[in-house]
Amino acid sequence: MKERKVSRAVIRRLPRYLRVLTDMEAEGLERISSGELSERIGYTASQIRQDLNHFGGFGQQGYGYNVKDLKDAIRGILGLTEDYRMIFVGCGRLGRALANFVIDSQKNYHIKAMFDIRPEIIGTSILGVPVYDEAGLKDYLKKNHVDIAVLTVPTEQAQKVADDLACGGVTGIWNFAPIDLKIPEEIVVNNVHLSDNLHALTYYINHGE
Amino acid sequence: MKERKVSRAVIRRLPRYLRVLTDMEAEGLERISSGELSERIGYTASQIRQDLNHFGGFGQQGYGYNVKDLKDAIRGILGLTEDYRMIFVGCGRLGRALANFVIDSQKNYHIKAMFDIRPEIIGTSILGVPVYDEAGLKDYLKKNHVDIAVLTVPTEQAQKVADDLACGGVTGIWNFAPIDLKIPEEIVVNNVHLSDNLHALTYYINHGE
Numbered sequence: 029m030k031e032r033k034v035s036r037a038v039i040r041r042l043p044r045y046l047r048v049l050t051d052m053e054a055e056g057l058e059r060i061s062s063g064e065l066s067e068r069i070g071y072t073a074s075q076i077r078q079d080l081n082h083f084g085g086f087g088q089q090g091y092g093y094n095v096k097d098l099k100d101a102i103r104g105i106l107g108l109t110e111d112y113r114m115i116f117v118g119c120g121r122l123g124r125a126l127a128n129f130v131i132d133s134q135k136n137y138h139i140k141a142m143f144d145i146r147p148e149i150i151g152t153s154i155l156g157v158p159v160y161d162e163a164g165l166k167d168y169l170k171k172n173h174v175d176i177a178v179l180t181v182p183t184e185q186a187q188k189v190a191d192d193l194a195c196g197g198v199t200g201i202w203n204f205a206p207i208d209l210k211i212p213e214e215i216v217v218n219n220v221h222l223s224d225n226l227h228a229l230t231y232y233i234n235h236g237e
Numbered sequence: 238m239k240e241r242k243v244s245r246a247v248i249r250r251l252p253r254y255l256r257v258l259t260d261m262e263a264e265g266l267e268r269i270s271s272g273e274l275s276e277r278i279g280y281t282a283s284q285i286r287q288d289l290n291h292f293g294g295f296g297q298q299g300y301g302y303n304v305k306d307l308k309d310a311i312r313g314i315l316g317l318t319e320d321y322r323m324i325f326v327g328c329g330r331l332g333r334a335l336a337n338f339v340i341d342s343q344k345n346y347h348i349k350a351m352f353d354i355r356p357e358i359i360g361t362s363i364l365g366v367p368v369y370d371e372a373g374l375k376d377y378l379k380k381n382h383v384d385i386a387v388l389t390v391p392t393e394q395a396q397k398v399a400d401d402l403a404c405g406g407v408t409g410i411w412n413f414a415p416i417d418l419k420i421p422e423e424i425v426v427n428n429v430h431l432s433d434n435l436h437a438l439t440y441y442i443n444h445g446e
Contacts, residue, residue: 039440043433047415070417106436107443121337125330129431137435175442176435200442202435206256208279216446218438220429222338224252226346226411227315229427231248233384233409234316237425 034082041079042102044069049099061092112137113173115198117162117189118180119144119154122204126178127155137176141168145185165189169196179203243291250288251311253278258308270301321346322382324407326398327389328353328368331413335387336364346385350377354394374398378405388412 048069052060062073069076080086083105086098103109114130114137116123123142130137142154143162150161160168162181169192177198181189186205193201193215200216203209206223257278261269271282278285289295289307292314296302312318323339323346325332332351339346351363352371359370369377371390378401386407390398395414402410402424409425412418415432 039437040433042440043430043436044417046436047430047433105440107439108436110443112439112442121330121334125334126431128330130435133432134435176438200438202438208253213446216438216441218434218441220431220434221252221256222335222429223342224249224256225427225429226339226343227252227255227317228248229385229409229411229425230316230321231251231314232425232427233321234319237422 038079038082041071042106045079046099046102046106046108049095049102052095053099057095059092059094062087065093108136110136112175114139114176114178115168115174116142116157116178116180117144117165117193118178118182118185119146119149119159120180120182123178123180124154126180126204127157130178131155140172140174143168162189166192166196169193169198174198176200176202179205179209181205183207247288247291250280251315254288255308255311255315255317258304258311261304262308266304268301268303271296274302317345319345321384323348323385323387324377324383325351325366325387325389326353326371326374326402327387327391327394328355328358328363329389329391332387332389333363335389335413336366339387340364349381349383352377371398375401375405378402378407383407385409385411388414388418390414392416 052068062076066073066076071079077085077087083101086101087093116127116139119142127139127142130139139157142157142159143165144150144159145162149159152159174196175198177193179186179189179201183205186203186207187209190201190209190211194212198215200218201209201211203217203219204222206221209217211217261277271285275282275285286294286296292310295307295310325336325348328351336348336351339348348366351366351368352374353359353368354371358368361368383405384407386402388395388398388410392414395412395416396418399410399418399420403420407424409427410418410420412426412428413431415430418426420426
């Protein structure tokens, strides 16, 4: 699926459109003007037009947007009409909390396995998902296609696990370890660097926004 | 502390400088050329110079950077030489995982209290931190100064809690609920929208980066 390249800033905004439109649909709104959408989402009407034009545009002059159609279109653009096979590497508190978040609220993502190095949890299951030995990760990946691996291991293990994931051909890594992974270009990595985020917040606490 | 406004992009990069420099110091590096720093951190030497010049610049022609001095300077800029009083609102899996992360790895942040609405955990303690009734949050804030409130309640409670936090005068909110809080401008909010992040990753899985 190759197409005109859309900037990262636009892609980062799409999930927010989806969230706001999903809320609007739940409130029973069928159609909104670009002004209303703008007010609700906090981007200017012109920004919204520009963003959506990357994907063909959806609004109609004098009508605005159909909430459900636009929501469905953005879901489709993001790929949320498909299903994804997911694994977790690292079953500590954060791994378990995130697995719970996925199971609770992200219906398209199916957690097939979790991996850890601690003998006491290997062979058990967490939230109904089997926990395997991290030593068997490469082997598992040879036999099972994985779309997204969630990386929640301690920092010092993260690069080694990422190498295994790359070698095993996962498509994307959702990385929560506070390091910048060295990974082949064809693998997509999205980082959630909690400490970076907290430290930036701290800067603004001291200096104002 | 008012000063020349530095762009959000620069501030977002500072914690990464800090991370890389901290690693370098741990490896025993005393001094690095701007080229080495550039290679390690993945920004161009010119980008690095520009970033650091916002704060007076730290490199010396022909010498490069002193690792420890630069690290300490960035810690100071971010405000990590100070201590911060923190509370958590929402003691579910994610709240507990994040509290554990803060206690484990963020020495300057002191969790003074956690709040929840569930009677069965009110009055207990989590990771050594007392859990109070969320109904008493406003009252607690009247009596105790809080720098950062971490918001890990379910979506439908988030705005109400944010109103209490704003009313109680917290300085910053670290928000993990998937909504865009309406909050007075003087309060700093940093969002970690997990679902947005996962959905952007999903886009790139389907379309390439």
